[in-house]
Amino acid sequence: MTPRLVLLLSSVALSYLAGCGNNPDDRYQLRTDMYTQPSFRHNANPRPPAEGTVQTKGEEIPVRDSLSAAALKNPFTFSRASADTARLLFETYCFPCHGLGAKGDGPVAAKFQTPPDLTTSKEIKAPDGYIYYVIRNGVRIMPPQDENTTQRERWLIISHLRSLQKR
Ligand code: HEC
Structure with a gap:
């Protein structure tokens, strides 16, 4: 292997390793934009009311069963x-x-x-x-x-x- 090839392969390997980290504070995280986006949990209301707001239309009557x-x-x-x-x-x-x-x-x-x-x-x-x-x-x-x-x-x-x- 030529030194150039070794350099290329190791930089590819390094970027894979760095990109796989789950910790956003990871110093070697190459891209954190998808991780730190303001996403919401599955089934969560995408726009929760601002704190302290009062609903004006009234609550839907809970109909559980x-x-x-x-x-x-x-x-x-x-x-x-x-x-x-x-x-x-x-x-x-x-x-x-x-x-x-x-x-x-x-x-x-x-x-x-x-x-x-x-x-x-x-x-x-x-x-x-x-x-x-x-x-x-x-x-x-x-x-x-x-x-x-x-x-x-x-x-x-x-x-x-x-x-x-x-x-
Ligand atoms: C896509 C067709 C469809 C639409 C639209 C629909 N229904 Fe029904 N409805 C049914 C069927 C079929 C049943 C019987 C369900 C069963 O027993 O599996 C039923 C049952 C009912 C029952 C009897 C429930 C019971 O336990 O005795 C009521 C009351 C009822 N429907 C009211 C309504 C009202 C009011 C609307 C309009 C807002 C409506 N339905 C729209 C198909 C429909």
């Missing part, structure tokens, strides 16, 4: 005019599977598993909080609708479902 969810009560008051919004929301997010009258005959039902009729006595007896839980978290094969709907919209949808059950 269907049993504790059953006790949830609607925190909103709805005017008569909101019935139209409620119908629109139901017809946007629930109709495709559940159908206009919530009988389980939406256009998607034919290609998916037929959803249950939501106007039966079993569903009438189901507490509002349970239905809130189902909309937010999904149930068995029903996909959650939490990303599509806000808290207020979920309670509006429940109010529309209740009016369908009275027909």
Whole structure:
């Protein structure tokens, strides 16, 4: 080996060794930009609220399981005019599977598993909080609708479902 080759090989080996260190304070760390970047842990909120800030929109009601969810009560008051919004929301997010009258005959039902009729006595007896839980978290094969709907919209949808059950 020529001295030049030895120098080249040892400098390559040295840079590998230096680059492999996990310690950012390592004196021989060649590049630390990827290590010291302001990254966040897996599933961490990428933008945590600044310290001392107060949330203005209110906390989302924690809905951990269907049993504790059953006790949830609607925190909103709805005017008569909101019935139209409620119908629109139901017809946007629930109709495709559940159908206009919530009988389980939406256009998607034919290609998916037929959803249950939501106007039966079993569903009438189901507490509002349970239905809130189902909309937010999904149930068995029903996909959650939490990303599509806000808290207020979920309670509006429940109010529309209740009016369908009275027909
Ligand atoms: C992609 C289709 C789909 C959409 C969209 C959908 N559902 Fe469902 N839903 C289902 C299916 C399927 C079931 C039956 C789930 C099972 O038993 O596996 C179901 C079940 C239910 C139940 C009965 C739960 C129980 O335990 O008895 C309720 C209440 C309900 N859905 C409400 C809603 C509401 C309200 C919306 C709109 C916000 C909605 N669903 C949107 C498919 C859907």
